Amino acid sequence: MTSTDLGRHPDTLAPATGGRRIDLARYRDLSLVPVLLVLGIIGFAVSPAFLTSDNLLGVGQQATELSLLVLAEALILIAGRMDLSLESTIGVAPVLAMWLVLPDHGGRFNGIGLFPTWTAIPLCLAIGALIGAVNGFLILKLRLNGFIVTLGALTLLRGLQVAVSQGQSIVNVPPSFRYLGSSSWLGAPAAIWICALLFLIGGCALGWLRHGRALYAIGGNAEAARAAGIRVDRIVWTVLILGGTLAAFAGILYTGHYGSISADQGNGWIFQVFAATVIGGVSLNGGRGTLFGALTGVLTLQLVVNVMTLAGVPPLWNQFLNGAIIILALIVSRFASGEKQE
Amino acid sequence: MADPSPVVEADGITKRFGATVALSDARITVAPGESHALVGRNGAGKSTLVSILTGLQQADAGTLRFNGEPAPAPGDTDAWRSRVACVYQRSTVIPALTVAENLFLNRHGLNGQRTGLLRPVSWRRLRTRAAGLLAEYGVDVDPRLRAEQLTVEQRQFVEIARALSFGARFIILDEPTAKLDARGIELLFAKLRELQRQGVAFLFISHHLQEVYDLCTTVTVYRDARHILTAPVTELAHHALVEAMTGERSTATEPAWSAGGRATAAGAALLEVADLGLAGAYRSCSLTARAGEVVGLAGSAASGNVRLGETLAGLHRPHTGTVTVAGRAVRTGRVPAALAAGIGFVPEDRHLQGLVPQRSVAENATLTVTDQLGPYGTVLPSRTRAFAARMISDLDIKTPGPATPVAALSGGNQQKVVIARALATEPHVLVAVKPTNGVDIKSKESLLGTVRQVADAGRTALIVSDELDDLRVCDRVLAMFHGRIVAEFPAGWRDEQLVAAMEGVADPIEPKDRHDIH
Numbered sequence: 001m002t003s004t005d006l007g008r009h010p011d012t013l014a015p016a017t018g019g020r021r022i023d024l025a026r027y028r029d030l031s032l033v034p035v036l037l038v039l040g041i042i043g044f045a046v047s048p049a050f051l052t053s054d055n056l057l058g059v060g061q062q063a064t065e066l067s068l069l070v071l072a073e074a075l076i077l078i079a080g081r082m083d084l085s086l087e088s089t090i091g092v093a094p095v096l097a098m099w100l101v102l103p104d105h106g107g108r109f110n111g112i113g114l115f116p117t118w119t120a121i122p123l124c125l126a127i128g129a130l131i132g133a134v135n136g137f138l139i140l141k142l143r144l145n146g147f148i149v150t151l152g153a154l155t156l157l158r159g160l161q162v163a164v165s166q167g168q169s170i171v172n173v174p175p176s177f178r179y180l181g182s183s184s185w186l187g188a189p190a191a192i193w194i195c196a197l198l199f200l201i202g203g204c205a206l207g208w209l210r211h212g213r214a215l216y217a218i219g220g221n222a223e224a225a226r227a228a229g230i231r232v233d234r235i236v237w238t239v240l241i242l243g244g245t246l247a248a249f250a251g252i253l254y255t256g257h258y259g260s261i262s263a264d265q266g267n268g269w270i271f272q273v274f275a276a277t278v279i280g281g282v283s284l285n286g287g288r289g290t291l292f293g294a295l296t297g298v299l300t301l302q303l304v305v306n307v308m309t310l311a312g313v314p315p316l317w318n319q320f321l322n323g324a325i326i327i328l329a330l331i332v333s334r335f336a337s338g339e340k341q342e
Numbered sequence: 343m344a345d346p347s348p349v350v351e352a353d354g355i356t357k358r359f360g361a362t363v364a365l366s367d368a369r370i371t372v373a374p375g376e377s378h379a380l381v382g383r384n385g386a387g388k389s390t391l392v393s394i395l396t397g398l399q400q401a402d403a404g405t406l407r408f409n410g411e412p413a414p415a416p417g418d419t420d421a422w423r424s425r426v427a428c429v430y431q432r433s434t435v436i437p438a439l440t441v442a443e444n445l446f447l448n449r450h451g452l453n454g455q456r457t458g459l460l461r462p463v464s465w466r467r468l469r470t471r472a473a474g475l476l477a478e479y480g481v482d483v484d485p486r487l488r489a490e491q492l493t494v495e496q497r498q499f500v501e502i503a504r505a506l507s508f509g510a511r512f513i514i515l516d517e518p519t520a521k522l523d524a525r526g527i528e529l530l531f532a533k534l535r536e537l538q539r540q541g542v543a544f545l546f547i548s549h550h551l552q553e554v555y556d557l558c559t560t561v562t563v564y565r566d567a568r569h570i571l572t573a574p575v576t577e578l579a580h581h582a583l584v585e586a587m588t589g590e591r592s593t594a595t596e597p598a599w600s601a602g603g604r605a606t607a608a609g610a611a612l613l614e615v616a617d618l619g620l621a622g623a624y625r626s627c628s629l630t631a632r633a634g635e636v637v638g639l640a641g642s643a644a645s646g647n648v649r650l651g652e653t654l655a656g657l658h659r660p661h662t663g664t665v666t667v668a669g670r671a672v673r674t675g676r677v678p679a680a681l682a683a684g685i686g687f688v689p690e691d692r693h694l695q696g697l698v699p700q701r702s703v704a705e706n707a708t709l710t711v712t713d714q715l716g717p718y719g720t721v722l723p724s725r726t727r728a729f730a731a732r733m734i735s736d737l738d739i740k741t742p743g744p745a746t747p748v749a750a751l752s753g754g755n756q757q758k759v760v761i762a763r764a765l766a767t768e769p770h771v772l773v774a775v776k777p778t779n780g781v782d783i784k785s786k787e788s789l790l791g792t793v794r795q796v797a798d799a800g801r802t803a804l805i806v807s808d809e810l811d812d813l814r815v816c817d818r819v820l821a822m823f824h825g826r827i828v829a830e831f832p833a834g835w836r837d838e839q840l841v842a843a844m845e846g847v848a849d850p851i852e853p854k855d856r857h858d859i860h
Contacts, residue, residue: 207723210712213721214712216698216705217709220700220701221695221698224689224694224697226677227687227696231678
């Protein structure tokens with residue numbers, strides 16, 4: 001066979017051109033920062049209400065639930081996988097937790113009262129972890145297609161939520177569930193502090209922990225990671241479980257924020273989650289991206305809506321503008337990083 | 343020959359791919375009804391010739407004639423197919439479709455024409471015609487079966503029948519026996535001889551020289567993109583054929599990293615492999631590698647040597663046998679266990695298994711040792727940089743810096759990063775599969791020098807390769823053929839000896855070598 005000969009390329013890329021490329025690639029994750037600044041200037045120009053702490057904290061609080069899903073999806077995407085079912089986990093995990101702890105009579109929504117009320121939060125997180133574990137089992141042990149498995153899980157879990165909640169909102173949630181989403185610490189909503197902390201922990205783990213670094217290796221080339229002794233399946237499974245848990249936690253914040261679990265909680269969010277993650281510089285093919293980039297992606301999407309609302313654009317245009325900003329942000333990050341997005 | 347015009351006559355064929363000359367003034371002539379073998383080592387230009395003869399590529403220079411007429415215009419697929427048929431190494435039947443449909447793919451209509459856009463396929467007629475076609479070539483296969491239900495040789499018969507159904511009387515077989523067992527090879531050869539009696543001519547490409555002697559009447563040898571000789575097989579002894587394939591090598595230009603003349607260090611056994619077997623790849627393989635020694639494991643693509651190397655690294659779980667490193671048994675089938683036991687691994691293909699292309703040189707080089715780069719599972723960037731900087735200077739990796747993405751490096755330097763990764767754990771045993779795959783000559787010397795240094799430092803290295811240059815660095819070389827270790831050569835072997843062993847025409851192991859193979 002001459003294939004080895006033909007595949008032999010002469011030395012590519014002289015170091016001289018390498019310097020410039022590397023510099024741009026290093027700042028690829030910051031490509032949305034100028035976009036955020038421009039949005040801030042536009043917001044300041046269209047309304048004096050924009051640059052008030054009330055408005056910005058409001059935007060921040062609204063961004064928290066989405067940003068936790070983005071955090072989860074970013075970790076999973078960096079490891080080279082996908083999880084579509086996150087948007088259903090955010091709704092079904094709180095509903096199942098309520099069903100397990102609420103008494104079987106007296107309320108508008110009756111559970112089975114199997115566990116004491118204080119276990120609501122741990123139960124909710126455990127359900128999220130279980131969903132991630134089952135997805136992981138199907139994808140990694142049975143070797144099913146991850147996209148379709150989590151698409152099935154998305155539909156199944158949404159259906160489970162509707163069936164258990166009988167299609168109604170649950171309003172009699174226990175106080176422990178409300179606390180995190182509704183209280184303030186040091187003048188800012190607790191949810192913002194928690195999210196910031198989780199992003200910080202996640203970012204540090206990806207940067208400085210060996211299992212965090214392993215995610216990039218797995219997503220970049222799983223075979224190479226395996227040959228280097230990284231336990232690929234075990235780590236990916238852990239990430240899927242972590243993703244489910246984070247989505248369930250987002251459900252807790254969301255429920256606390258609005259004081260009830262609506263029947264369509266999280267419905268259709270996965271598009272925003274993917275959009276925010278990808279415009280934030282995380283590669284759909286795995287192995288690339290940072291949590292900071294993903295965070296700027298969420299903030300961009302939220303700020304656009306806020307600025308538009310303040311500018312008096314009718315809310316009916318929100319969806320259109322959201323789509324437009326996703327495509328625009330993709331174009332910006334394509335040329336800011338100078339890399340093709342396959 | 344009675345017929346004056348040969349079925350194919352190629353002369354002065356030259357083909358370049360960029361700076362690489364794939365064929366230089368090559369020629370071949372195949373007479374009607376002849377079975378003609380084309381042999382040569384990797385890179386000799388065989389595959390390029392096949393793609394030119396089948397019209398997939400055009401030669402830069404030279405003439406090509408079929409049955410005395412000039413070759414059809416490039417792109418005229420039907421015309422090419424009616425002159426030359428080709429059965430590729432990789433199966434081209436579609437497993438999920440029936441034999442009948444595979445035979446008439448994209449020409450479902452009558453008389454082998456393509457059907458009209460809206461004309462439905464007549465399945466009954468298709469099956470009848472398929473049965474007729476198979477009977478014509480004596481292929482005993484039910485056309486209603488799906489292709490995936492056939493055995494490997496049945497699938498090849500179907501491919502041959504399909505290839506011939508376009509009207510060609512000349513067929514190219516590109517390593518048809520690579521995936522067949524002995525019985526399948528026998529059936530295939532019987533079929534080919536039968537077709538030959540019907541006047542079909544063959545160009546038979548194989549790595550197994552014994553098959554050439556069994557089947558063919560004439561043999562053509564290519565080497566380094568050039569035609570070397572054409573002769574009747576009966577006039578060409580084994581050793582002459584192997585010599586033609588390898589060429590003569592002057593001993594004066596022996597490279598510095600060669601093992602020749604080195605005193606054999608009789609250190610402690612660092613790697614002991616006993617009765618290792620992996621279904622479908624190799625069986626009952628035993629070998630010992632001692633401290634200070636570089637051992638070669640030679641073998642062609644189907645010999646199983648690469649799989650054996652990967653097994654040592656923990657990528658496959660063997661069905662039989664044990665692996666012992668420095669006196670301790672290694673748990674097989676687990677990469678972390680192999681790493682912990684002290685086996686460093688350079689995989690066959692750095693793009694597939696070696697590197698994470700978009701990550702930095704430093705990260706790639708330290709992928710195996712992330713547990714040593716900081717306390718409590720942390721990876722400290724400063725230590726990573728320091729570690730990588732040491733590797734970069736030790737192995738002389740040409741890179742703008744440790745933070746450069748590894749994809750930006752040249753092939754040779756990428757390969758050095760892979761070796762760095764394997765050596766990062768300071769292994770007792772370095773298992774390197776084709777360590778100089780696709781690198782330039784200068785990097786090749788430096789890479790093999792690195793492997794030699796590993797052994798000189800009192801450790802041991804196992805080079806798994808089919809490249810003679812890789813194996814020259816070894817103190818001794820074991821040759822594998824069809825999943826077994828068939829011969830052992832001490833340093834100073836001649837090219838033709840080793841090639842003959844790898845091609846399966848070697849004499850059995852000489853008694854004096856036996857004590858090293860348990």
